[in-house]
Amino acid sequence: MSPRLALGAFVAALVLVPLVPGLPVFWITLLGNIGLAALVAMGLVLLTGVGGMTSFGQAAFCGFGAYATAVLSTHYGWSPWLALPVSLLVSGSAAVVLGLVTVRLSGHFLPLSTMAWGLSLYYLFGKIEMLGRHDGISAIPPLSLAGFELTDPRAIHYVIWGTVIAAAILTLHLLDSRIGRAIRALRRGQLAAESFGINVARIKLIVFVYAALLAGLSGWLYAHVQRTVTPTPFGISAGIEYLFMAVLGGAGQIWGAIVGAGLVTLLKEALQRLVPALFGNSVQIEGVVFGIALVALLQFAREGLWPHLARILPAPVRLAPKAAEALARRAFGGDRNRPLLVLDAARKQFAGLVAVNDVSFKVGRGEIVALIGPNGAGKSTTFNLITGVTKLTAGTVRFDEAPISGTSPQVIARHGIARTFQHVKLNPDMTVLENVALGAHLRGRAGLMAAMLRLDRRDEARLLAEAACQIERIGLAEHMMKPAGSLALGQQRMVEIARALAMDPELLLLDEPAAGLRHFEKAALADLLARLRAEGMSILLVEHDMGFVMGLTDHIVVLDFGTKIAEGPPDAIKTHPAVLEAYLGGAA
Numbered sequence: 001m002s003p004r005l006a007l008g009a010f011v012a013a014l015v016l017v018p019l020v021p022g023l024p025v026f027w028i029t030l031l032g033n034i035g036l037a038a039l040v041a042m043g044l045v046l047l048t049g050v051g052g053m054t055s056f057g058q059a060a061f062c063g064f065g066a067y068a069t070a071v072l073s074t075h076y077g078w079s080p081w082l083a084l085p086v087s088l089l090v091s092g093s094a095a096v097v098l099g100l101v102t103v104r105l106s107g108h109f110l111p112l113s114t115m116a117w118g119l120s121l122y123y124l125f126g127k128i129e130m131l132g133r134h135d136g137i138s139a140i141p142p143l144s145l146a147g148f149e150l151t152d153p154r155a156i157h158y159v160i161w162g163t164v165i166a167a168a169i170l171t172l173h174l175l176d177s178r179i180g181r182a183i184r185a186l187r188r189g190q191l192a193a194e195s196f197g198i199n200v201a202r203i204k205l206i207v208f209v210y211a212a213l214l215a216g217l218s219g220w221l222y223a224h225v226q227r228t229v230t231p232t233p234f235g236i237s238a239g240i241e242y243l244f245m246a247v248l249g250g251a252g253q254i255w256g257a258i259v260g261a262g263l264v265t266l267l268k269e270a271l272q273r274l275v276p277a278l279f280g281n282s283v284q285i286e287g288v289v290f291g292i293a294l295v296a297l298l299q300f301a302r303e304g305l306w307p308h309l310a311r312i313l314p315a316p317v318r319l320a321p322k323a324a325e326a327l328a329r330r331a332f333g334g335d336r337n338r339p340l341l342v343l344d345a346a347r348k349q350f351a352g353l354v355a356v357n358d359v360s361f362k363v364g365r366g367e368i369v370a371l372i373g374p375n376g377a378g379k380s381t382t383f384n385l386i387t388g389v390t391k392l393t394a395g396t397v398r399f400d401e402a403p404i405s406g407t408s409p410q411v412i413a414r415h416g417i418a419r420t421f422q423h424v425k426l427n428p429d430m431t432v433l434e435n436v437a438l439g440a441h442l443r444g445r446a447g448l449m450a451a452m453l454r455l456d457r458r459d460e461a462r463l464l465a466e467a468a469c470q471i472e473r474i475g476l477a478e479h480m481m482k483p484a485g486s487l488a489l490g491q492q493r494m495v496e497i498a499r500a501l502a503m504d505p506e507l508l509l510l511d512e513p514a515a516g517l518r519h520f521e522k523a524a525l526a527d528l529l530a531r532l533r534a535e536g537m538s539i540l541l542v543e544h545d546m547g548f549v550m551g552l553t554d555h556i557v558v559l560d561f562g563t564k565i566a567e568g569p570p571d572a573i574k575t576h577p578a579v580l581e582a583y584l585g586g587a588a
């Protein structure tokens with residue numbers, strides 16, 4: 001059975017459920033509640049599971065959606081359908097305002113701030129006169145279609161689940177796209193993502209608003225299903241429940257949101273019946289048992305339930321990309337007599353430690369330059385100064401005559417500077433192909449809506465074909481569709497090079513590219529770099545393997561304790577007294 005068939009079977013079951021003769025309406029209502037919760041949990045899966053931003057305050061966005069439509073349809077007599085865009089606008093605008101503050105926070109500050117506004121918004125809903133304070137708003141009109149009021153839970157069931165399935169499909173489309181790769185890179189590879197020109201702050205805000213819109217949509221539906229809204233379902237405890245649903249279902253798995261919402265809703269319902277039956281009505285310990293059950297479930301399935309379920313479902317077949325129209329290539333124009341990269345008295349001081357001490361050197365066009373030196377000499381820090389990861393204390397870095405020091409990694413990447421990292425920064429759960437395609441992010445155009453509606457296929461095919469081409473170039477074609485984390489470290493370093501090449505850079509910065517490679521792999525890498533140089537690309541590499549460096553480079557810069565002690569062609573460096581002293585000490 002293909003995944004499409006499995007989805008078809010699920011949809012068919014949802015269509016048939018209300019038609020089952022004798023099925024109590026209560027169960028249909030419960031299923032509708034699961035659907036409403038699944039919409040919120042789906043946003044949280046994207047925000048927390050995929051994007052790595054934990055939010056406890058998601059229920060507040062349901063509140064914005066629900067109250068907006070409640071006010072408009074009761075106080076002003078608007079049709080619920082007309083109020084829908086306003087509900088989404090209110091939730092989305094609130095998310096923009098809160099997101100601008102929240103997504104910049106990191107570590108525990110982020111979830112704490114979501115708790116803070118989750119709490120304050122709950123109290124705010126209960127204080128506003130127009131929202132009916134703690135009594136809320138009642139007599140909200142039901143949804144109606146073609147003049148028929150959808151008051152029957154069976155009819156509303158189709159509206160809710162149609163929305164849930166559509167939201168799941170659109171979200172899956174989004175994740176399987178250029179923007180989706182950027183979203184998936186947030187959790188484990190923000191620095192790498194920025195180094196490939198991805199505006200991480202913007203992508204985070206997009207995810208934040210997207211999750212809020214799903215919550216707002218759920219709130220709008222909730223208002224017209226329940227026909228009354230009060231602050232309680234939009235408080236912090238509801239926010240925690242939604243988070244449980246996302247995590248229990250399988251954080252990071254869109255379908256897991258439905259599983260999690262189903263499990264938590266059914267568990268709560270079951271306990272509300274079972275606990276009084278077992279312990280009597282006077283002992284109200286449902287909440288305690290509920291908490292214990294959730295903790296036990298998390299112990300049993302740390303990755304959530306979806307991965308367990310996915311094992312018995314058909315696995316999606318991952319096909320290598322087909323050939324597509326080639327992406328435009330950068331022209332290595334510039335005057336060959338003028339250097340491409342110039343460091344002028346670049347300095348970096350970490351408190352009392354001078355890691356890079358007024359270092360100056362140039363990288364010419366179509367030249368391979370090596371930056372060498374003993375451990376702790378300041379090579380990686382110099383790389384980080386060039387790529388904007390670390391800010392200069394003094395001095396300047398110019399690329400093609402334009403000063404780039406003081407700008408962000410994302411802006412520097414746009415100049416055509418790509419890099420690899422000393423400690424590999426791939427997303428281990430994404431395929432090799434997807435990791436490499438991330439490098440080509442700036443060469444694609446398709447945005448959020450195009451991705452959701454699958455209007456990005458041509459753009460996407462070109463990006464994937466480019467990624468596949470670079471993977472073939474580094475000799476890892478047979479590993480293209482494997483998760484990057486399953487490759488040996490040396491191979492992962494090569495994947496980083498392919499990712500950098502997918503950006504079509506003019507300057508390639510390689511941090512220890514030969515580390516972990518076997519002899520024949522190093523020879524292949526040297527051959528590749530020589531070919532890139534012949535094509536006009538400039539390369540700056542940090543490398544400890546002197547055989548590799550001496551046989552390949554045009555020019556070598558030597559650092560020791562942050563200071564440049566020598567520079568020149570390989571033959572001169574081999575016998576330079578200061579270099580021998582730095583590497584071999586007194587024995588030289």
Ligand SMILES: Nc1ncnc2c1ncn2[C@@H]1O[C@H](COP(=O)(O)OP(=O)(O)OP(=O)(O)O)[C@@H](O)[C@H]1O
Nearest residue numbers: 350353355373374375376377378379380381382422
């Ligand atoms: N963020 C930081 N804060 C404080 N000190 C730092 C920081 N980053 C680097 N250093 C220090 O700066 C010096 C240079 O480090 P760097 O990593 O640039 O050296 P390296 O030449 O790349 O060494 P290796 O070959 O071992 O990677 C070291 O003494 C290191 O401890």
